[in-house]
Amino acid sequence: MQIGFIGLGNMGAPMAANLAKAGHNVTGFDVAGTTAEGVTQVATAAEAAAGQDIVITMLPNGDILRSVADTVIPAMTAGATLIDCSTVDVESARAVAAQADAAGLGCVDAPVSGGIGGAAGGTLTFMAGGSAAAFEAAKPLFDIMGQKAVHCGDAGAGQAAKICNNMILGVTMIATCEAFALADKLGLDRQKMFDVVSTSSGYSWTMNAYCPAPGVGPTSPADNGYTPGFAAELMLKDLGLSQQAAEATDADTPMGQAALALYRQFVEDEDGRGKDFSAMLPRFETRRRPS
Numbered sequence: 282m283q284i285g286f287i288g289l290g291n292m293g294a295p296m297a298a299n300l301a302k303a304g305h306n307v308t309g310f311d312v313a314g315t316t317a318e319g320v321t322q323v324a325t326a327a328e329a330a331a332g333q334d335i336v337i338t339m340l341p342n343g344d345i346l347r348s349v350a351d352t353v354i355p356a357m358t359a360g361a362t363l364i365d366c367s368t369v370d371v372e373s374a375r376a377v378a379a380q381a382d383a384a385g386l387g388c389v390d391a392p393v394s395g396g397i398g399g400a401a402g403g404t405l406t407f408m409a410g411g412s413a414a415a416f417e418a419a420k421p422l423f424d425i426m427g428q429k430a431v432h433c434g435d436a437g438a439g440q441a442a443k444i445c446n447n448m449i450l451g452v453t454m455i456a457t458c459e460a461f462a463l464a465d466k467l468g469l470d471r472q473k474m475f476d477v478v479s480t481s482s483g484y485s486w487t488m489n490a491y492c493p494a495p496g497v498g499p500t501s502p503a504d505n506g507y508t509p510g511f512a513a514e515l516m517l518k519d520l521g522l523s524q525q526a527a528e529a530t531d532a533d534t535p536m537g538q539a540a541l542a543l544y545r546q547f548v549e550d551e552d553g554r555g556k557d558f559s560a561m562l563p564r565f566e567t568r569r570r571p572s
Contacts, residue, residue, distance in 0.1 A: 282305045282306070282334045282335055282421075282422070283305075283306050283308075283332065283333045283334045283335075284297075284300055284305050284306065284307045284308070284333055284334065284335045284336070284337065284422070285307075285308050285309075285310075285329040285330045285331075285333040285335070285336040285337070285353075286300070286307055286308070286309045286310075286317070286320065286329065286336075286337045286339075287309070287310050287311070287326045287329055287330070287336065287337070287338045287339070287340070287349060287353065288311060288338055288339035288340045288367070289309050289310075289311035289315045289316060289317050289320070289339075290311065290313075290315065290339065291397050291400075292339055292366075292393070292396075292397060292400045293311070293317070293337075293339035293366075293400075294311075294315060294316070294317040295317070295397070295400040295401040296337070296339065296366070296400050296405075296426045297309050297317040297319075297320045297337075298317045298318040298319055298320065299400075299403045299425055299426055300422060300425055300426065301317070301318065301319030301320050302318075302319060303425045305422075305425075306321075307319065307320045307321065308320070308321045308322075308323055308328075308329045308333065309321065309322055309323070309329060310322070310323050310324070310325060310326050310328065310329040325352075326349055326352050326353050326356075327352050327353060327355075327356040328356075329353075330352075330353035330354075330356040330357050331356045331357070331358075332358055333357065333358070333361060334361055334362070335361065335362050335363075335364060335418070335419070335422060336353055336357055336361065336362075336363050336364070337364045337365075337366060337422070338350075338353075338363070338364070338365045338366065338367060339366045339367055340365070340367040340369075341367070342367070342369055342518070343367075343369035343370045343372070343373030343374075344373075345367075346365060346367055346369050346373055346374075346377060347373055347376060347377060350363075350377045350380055350381070351380075354377075354380055354381055354384050354386065355384070357384070357386055359384070359385035359386065360385065360386070360387075361386055361387070362386065362387035362388065362389065362415055362418040362419060363377070363381050363386055363387070363388045363389070364388075364389045364391055364419050364422070365377065365388075365389070365390050365391065366391050366392060366393055366407070367392065368392040368393075368440070368443055368444075368447075368518070368519060368522070369390075369392075369440060369522075370440070370522055370525055370526070371437040371440045371441055371444070371526060372437075372529075374390040374410065374436060374437045374439070374440045375436045375437040377390075378390065378410075378411060378436035378437070379436070387411070387412065387414060387415035387418055387419075388411055388415055388436065389409050389410065389411040389415045389416055389418075389419045389439070390409070390410045390411060390436060390437060390438075390439040390440050391407045391408065391409040391410075391419065391423070391430070391439050392407075392408055392439055392440055392442075392443035393405040393406065393407055393408075393427065393443075394406045394408070394443070394446060394447075395427070396510060396511050397509075397510070399427070400426070403425060403426055403427065403428070404427060404428045405426055405427035405428070406427055406428065406429045406430070406431070407423045407426075407427050407429070407430040407431070407439075408431055408433050408438075408439040408440075408442040408443050408446070409423070409430055409431065409432050409433060409438075409439045410432075410433055410434055410435060410436050410437050410438030410439035410440065410441070410442075411432075411435065411436055411438075411439075412435070413432070416430075416432045440522075441526070443519075444519065444522050444523045444526055445523070447516070447519040447520070447522075447523065448519070448520060448523040448534065448537040448540070450486070450487065450516070451516050451519065451520045451523075451537070451540040451541075451544065451558070452536045452537060452539075452540045453485045453486070453487045454487045454491075454493065454516075454558055454559060454561060455540055455543055455561055456485075456487075457485065457487040457488050457492075457493055457562075458493050458559070458561040458562040458564070458565050459565055460474070460478070460483070461474065461493065461494050461562055461565075462562065462565035462566050462568075465566065471494045471496075471497050472496075472497055475488070475492060475494070475497045475498055479498065487559070491559060492559075493559035493560075493561065493562040494562060501559065502557035502559055502560075503557070503559055503560075503562070507556045507557040507559060507560035507563070508556075508557065509555075509556065509557045509558075510557035510558070510559070511557060511558050512554075512555065512556070512557065512558065513544060513547055513548050513553040513554065513555075513556050513557065513558045513560060513561075514548050514553075514554055514555075515558070516544050516558040517541070517544040517545055517547075517548045520537060520540050520541040520544055521541060523537045523541070524537060524538055524541050543561075544558070547560075547561065547564060551564065
């Protein structure tokens with residue numbers, strides 16, 4: 282396929298490289314000038330999008346997505362498909378999908394789970410929203426960049442799934458870190474706690490696959506000085522999206538709201554910026570109960 286890829290950051294670059302490695306012709310653009318192996322670099326987003334079968338975007342937020350869509354959709358060929366792999370608000374995803382549809386394009390909102398390691402290894406999970414036809418057009422590329430793609434529903438459904446998933450992730454990581462900090466104060470060995478919890482009713486992905494305690498469980502960012510991984514400021518962004526969605530739909534999400542407040546404090550007022558989101562554990566280690 283002829284593929285345009287816009288947004289060659291920590292996630293986008295390895296995704297684009299995997300597509301090129303699989304034999305597709307990939308043309309890339311990034312506003313910061315970053316590149317990816319096997320990808321032909323061009324000077325503008327419109328140039329990257331022109332004449333392509335598929336255009337993929339991986340961008341920081343909904344406002345930037347809307348701005349890029351205004352540039353690339355007019356440059357795309359009718360019948361092509363736009364795949365947005367950014368994590369953005371549902372309203373932006375639906376607005377871009379409507380804009381693409383009006384231009385005779387297919388559109389899929391397909392945020393990912395799996396982080397930088399998943400992007401490099403081609404093991405991402407894609408949560409996709411859009412028409413069945415657009416999803417089928419995108420599916421061969423999902424199979425290269427990831428290990429699983431779920432068609433969640435119409436436009437915006439992929440973003441809805443990602444927002445709900447990451448609200449659970451943020452809440453459970455906080456609970457896991459709190460539990461380790463409590464175990465320390467109770468004199469319970471961390472490895473023993475992991476051995477019990479990882480095979481008991483406290484089982485979770487944050488405990489079993491991404492344990493925040495160094496030297497315990499599979500290798501995780503905790504074993505590398507909490508270098509991301511998945512940065513705390515990205516979790517803050519995703520929890521903000523969850524509460525924006527909750528407010529828009531009048532959903533009661535007190536745990537999501539509490540997690541947002543804690544990550545905001547960690548990132549904006551403490552030393553969490555630039556650290557993995559599991560660095561909540563050393564934060565809780567040093568804290569006492571509020572008086």
